Amino acid sequence: MEATRIKKLPPYLFARIEKKIEEAKEKGIDIISFGIGDPDLPTPKPIIDELCKEAQNPANHQYPSSVGMLAYRQAVCEYYEKTHDVQLDPRKEVVTLIGSKEGIGHISFCYVDPGDINLVPDPGYPVYGIGTLLAGGEPYLMPLLEENNYLPDLAKIPEDIARKAKLMFINYPNNPTGAIATKEFFAEVVEFAKKYDIIVCHDAAYTEMAYEGYQPPSFLEVPGAKDVGIEFGSLSKPFNMTGWRIGWAVGRQDVIEALGRLKSNLDSGQFQAIQYAGIKGLTGPKDSIMELRRVYERRRDMVVEGLNRLGWNLSKPKATFYIWARVPKGYTSAEFAEYVLEKAGVIITPGNGYGHYGEGYFRISITIPDERIKEGIARLEKHLVKVEF
Incomplete structure (x- = not known):
């Protein structure tokens, strides 16, 4: 059964x-x-070459750290400073993921007890709701409507729901709608999250897939964002590495620690040769x-x-x-x-x-x-x- x-x-x-x-x-x-x-x-050749080189090193064939190599986490910090002018502590504010999907699926287990509520965008990446359900929680759907540029209307979330909610998932640039969000919207999210003590989980998988000179902002660029939430990132889209399964979560220190603690009990981290390849991508030219x-x-x-x-x-x-x-x-x-x-x-x-x-x-x-x-x-x-x- x-x-x-x-x-x-x-x-x-x-x-x-x-x-x-x-x-x-x-x-x-x-x-x-x-x-x-x-x-x-x-996948770009320098990244593949780095994998091949590091795969020859026997030291990389042992169990890796469940939170990721410090060198990889430092590369994530370097990327954020260079791309978004966001400063992060590689030891306390970054955790390595086996693809961002893994972290998105697991974060609810850190905060959701049976019957708890998460705020989930609809339409949206199915894993936000699936992770909520697996943790025993209930997704409360935030409609993403065309007339609102596919942004959730935070004012329409009932007061009793907002007070019960544990996590809020958002995703910009957005899958599936292709919508984008401004820093002004992110600032509204920060204010809402502070008012109701909600942890924001921003899925930023598509921030490098932008056109005509547009650079999507990181949620963490907004003042106060690190006080209320975390951001998930991935090498899958910018470096054509979907099968490699390598990503990160960054932001609020206690949330990163909780996710890392959960992972230490569930997985043994990502193969170090893949992390070295990720470093090559993150720190190399664009x-x-x-x-x-x-x-x-x-x-x-x-x-x-x-x-x-x-x-x-x-x-x-x-x-x-x-x-x-x-x-x-x-x-x-x-x-x-x-x-x-x-x-x-x-x-x-x-x-x-x-x-x-x-x-x-x-x-x-x-x-x-x-x-x-x-x-x-x-x-x-x-x-x-x-x-x-």
């Missing part, structure tokens, strides 16, 4: 997408997947990131302009590698995704996979080669002709 916490979990969104792709391929269909946001470009931005900006333009020719009226997102769009009239999110797969052999992600308020939308990821994007858009133009809203 499965535990109640497992019974409450839905199938993970991307596991369902992978199953659909597999089923279509078995039927001989040439699938173009705009589904999972997994970078298609290679040439590869700038080139990546140029590639994604070009692909973003191809998708947005293609959809707009079909009747959408989309603006070009300033960050992330996602396009978030309404489904045409007469379809639910799932129905439209199924129609596109059946007619065009194209995978898009139904918005309701990201929560209740994602219904009526779909997400496209631009992490596939330009030629496949062109082919995918051509197929949509052939089979959709013109859409209505």
Whole structure:
């Protein structure tokens, strides 16, 4: 008999997408997947070379520290100072993660008892709510609405909910909507968190995926942010290292300590050779990131302009590698995704996979080669002709 916490979990969104792709391929269909946001470009060579070098060192084959090598944590601090003008203590305000997903999933176990409440954005990355449920808590959904630029309206959170809440998850630049947040919004979050004694958990996985000269701010750039929360970061997106599983959490000292303490009881840290490779990326020149931005900006333009020719009226997102769009009239999110797969052999992600308020939308990821994007858009133009809203 499965535990109640497992019974409450839905199938993970991307596991369902992978199953659909597999089923279509078995039927001989040439699938173009705009589904999972997994970078298609290679990890920069200097990072791979560093891994290969350090993997030859027998000292790196022993158990690593569960909180990460001090040298790696120092590299994270150097990155924050250089990119965001934020100063961090590598010994007290940084913990190494086996990918940011791991830390996001585990942080609720540090603070949530059965029946406690976390504030969770909807639509949003599913792990915020899943981690809450696994810890025995209840997610309170903060709607991210188009008319509010996909920012939560903190004033609409009921007083009794705010007073009970333990954690608040936010994520900007945002997955799945591509929305961005200003320092003014982050300042509102800090004020709200101080008033209700809430720990803020900011998922900053996409801060390097930005275009036209825009640099998304870190939550920690705002005065008082380190008093109320932490920020999760990842090497997955800026360095095409999704399979390497290396990230960090930084910020409020007692929260970082609690997460590190939990990890010391659950895992044995990340392979040191991978941490050395991460140092190479974090402390090296940003040439590869700038080139990546140029590639994604070009692909973003191809998708947005293609959809707009079909009747959408989309603006070009300033960050992330996602396009978030309404489904045409007469379809639910799932129905439209199924129609596109059946007619065009194209995978898009139904918005309701990201929560209740994602219904009526779909997400496209631009992490596939330009030629496949062109082919995918051509197929949509052939089979959709013109859409209505």
